[in-house]
Amino acid sequence: MPDGERQHEDAQAAPLNFWGEHPATEAEYYAAHGAEGESSYFTAPGSGRRLFTRAWRPRGGGAAPRALVFMVHGYGNDISWTFQSTATFLAGSGFACYAADLPGHGRSHGLRAFVPDLDSAIADLLAFFRSVRRRVEEEKGHPSLPCFLFGESMGGAICLLIHLRTTTQPEDSWAGAVLVAPMCKISDRIRPPWPLPQILTFVARFAPTLPIVPTADLIEKSVKVPAKRVVAARNPVRYSGRPRLGTVVELLRATDELGGRLDEVTVPFLVVHGSADEVTDPAVSQALYDAAASEDKTIRIYDGMLHSLLFGEPDENIQRVRADILAWLNQRCNSTRGSSSLRIQD
Template sequence: MESENQKLLQSYPYFWGYTPEQDYYTQQGIISSKSHFTTPRGLTLFTRSWLPQTTPPRGIIFMVHGYGNDISWTFQSTSIFFAQMGFACFALDLQGHGHSQGLKAFVPNVDLVVHDCLSFFTHIKQSNTTFMGLPCFLYGESMGAAISLLIHFAEPQGFKGAILVAPMCKISDKVRPRWPIPQILTFLAKFFPTWAIVPTPDLMYKSVKVDHKKVIADMNPMRYRGKPRLGTVVELLRVTDLLNKKLCDVSVPFIVLHGSADVVTDPEVSVELYEKARSEDKTIKVYDGMMHSLLFGETDENVQIVRNDILSWLNDRCNGRTVE
């Protein structure tokens, strides 16, 4: 176990002061930067970019993290991989998450979050002539995948495709509060929306399979560890119920990836998304025995399988251009 922990710590050396942050990115063969973006509604959000170091990007990936997560810890291992493969990646900490403005883990209106993301993504598209004409993709994990679908609904022609990792199109019945709790929560949320009292277990331990990776995930200083807030839960229930009814309206090309052992979001709903979506170009991958955190929490071998499936899908939609 000690050697496994050491191996994983070395994968993120700048977190522990082993390597200066920019030196680490240089060693990875990419360029990374961080900044802040002010949304049209005046909210200040923390942003990051990950770019190929030696070649022009062949596509842009706009990335959306999941509930309680952020873009500066394990999430960015996927961004680094995509940048190494020739893609320019951009992401922001959502309202109330990571280094962004807002009460921790309080998301009272997902529609506003969608507009925040769209504003930032549009800003990126228009900010650099290098990006003109490049194919643009959405990437979302869990709640971030649900938000990605809502972004698609808001701007149907804005993206060439979407990568949906364990999408929260419906909260799994295994973690969803049972009747009459949702009705009680909805009533209380009208008066006490910020109360962190919803009786839900820490989802990180239900998401990450490998024990020593649970240790790393739990070390994230920005990870939200409190109980879900009333207003956030009620809003996520509203949004997932809405999405579940609008699966047939999805028209963007997409790949949806889900673990069969996921107890946080429902893999059967991903199958339903694949079957109902009117997209002419759609792909589904359901991984036997894998859990919710497909791109970090699984064994390294499993993570690489998922990465390769996504990369193959991207390569097929970027005019066959690949990175050697």
Template sequence: MGDDAALQEGGCPNDKNLKNFWGNSPEDEDAYFEQQGVRGTRSFRTSPRGLTLFVRSWLPPAAAPPPRAAVLMVHGYGNDVTWTFQATPIFLAQHGFACFAFDLEGHGRSAGLRAFVPDVDLVVDDAIDYFDSVKNDPRFSGLPRFLYGESMGGAICLLIQFRDPAAYQGAVLVAPMCKISDKVRPAWPIPQVLSLVARVMPTLPIVPTADIMRKSVRVEAKKAVAEMNPMRYRGKPRLGTVLDLLRVTDCLNRRLGDVRIPFIVLHGSEDAVTDPEVSQALYREARSEDKAIRIYDGMMHSLLFGETEENIAAVRRDILAWLEERCDRRVEIQ
């Protein structure tokens, strides 16, 4: 397709009113999935706390062999599981993995005030409940389960594994938010002042930070594509969300040595949103016997969308190789 060809060159379709991240043809999402050789499903589910969540899956075609593993995916702040995020689960489904994700509270099509996440621990509860439903589905029961998280989603994956490290065979952590970069973190005394205001107005969108998307995406034309996402949150971060993310990332930064799950952490050296040095500290300090790290020179925060297609392909290869090796190792053990 012409739109795809433009993106392959690091460009952007000329149409500034894209219906989908891949362009306007085919317009129907199911037709696009069929064209890509995967099956897609979408539905809503109610979490134990009564929150309506939008959930999706991307599966190998029905005629393909059974899935090699289930990859349970968590998106980042301000994003959702459609538009650009789903390019990665589509890629993994093309290689035999069953992928599952949901829009976090206040994101995408899930319930809640836009981009308001007052308690990340409750989001972790939502994720565990949904991921357990996948485990209990007869179609996927017995499959090895891997966590996958981007940015804030990486932090959520680490919090999930703290609850039950043995429940998952590994985690793919893409630019995980174990610490918010000082380049976007509000400077003293702003956090102290905002914490006082947040006690009475936690939903107020006034935190003074730069546009995260523009600090995440390297290819200029792709910024236009990301901007067209109808589900992307464009406002300033809300007080309650930022304060809880600061709480969570400070906690994670102190608990790097408690991580035991097998993992691969991938980070761009020029990431201005989350700190690549903390990913290096995670690799050094984690007690995991099986751990790997990839730091991509010159790459930014959005490793799987915002870079050139050549760079994205390199990151995808590393993720796929890591997952395949652990699936093959499991088969050999059995």
């Protein structure tokens, strides 16, 4: 049987939910992990765009959560499939998590995977995050809580840009950021060679929505476990087409900006990356760690792991990464810390 036909049959045989056939519903899945969740739409006041949002909280709602975690997914991904596994884990560990599908992603409005203005998308996310903060602070028994950013891949870059754009705004103070294989800049190893970026930029002026940029299969390069590749491909709202010209040009612009401002990063952060990642470069995460002005910064490089650290690896690897993230968050909720700098190579 040809590989294409076999992959098609595998996708058809994949479970209806990323966790499998049992439990049958999201509510039961959340409950089995000590969490509860809800979904809704948020209309961003600046752009008028409607974002699909989700919340995951510790089950029961009695005691206040340990902190609020504002999560940002990666390019082509969304918050309703495998991304939920991490949010549910954190909710079951005492954290209230909130996320929105980026414009043009998942169930949010907009042309699929078209992000011509990342600053506008960041403004939409910030409006949603601020609305959550205000609502939580107004709830009885929920005093002001530490707020963390959490981003995967492109979402990691967005988290750093959010930090850089809110450093002078006290209402947007961040207790820290968890950056999972972040796209801090396009590595020279995978950046399109000159003059391709210039050509793409020129053509994008006239046809920004064209999905013509060649790219490798991200699932194949990101997900190590073959059975999990099938599950990832089964995501009903994942964008699987070629990247659009306008999106690629905007990502090049934004990551060039971020790559030139790594020394301005002051937020406490944990960056985790797989040494074998071919989608984003672990050397760039090392450059972030080396250049950042943050007094509290930690980097973990996991030997042999790929891009999808929190879903695509064998379960024992996922548990290691989760444990490191949870320990880092717990430490920053338990005490007021001084400066800390830690690099760990696994």
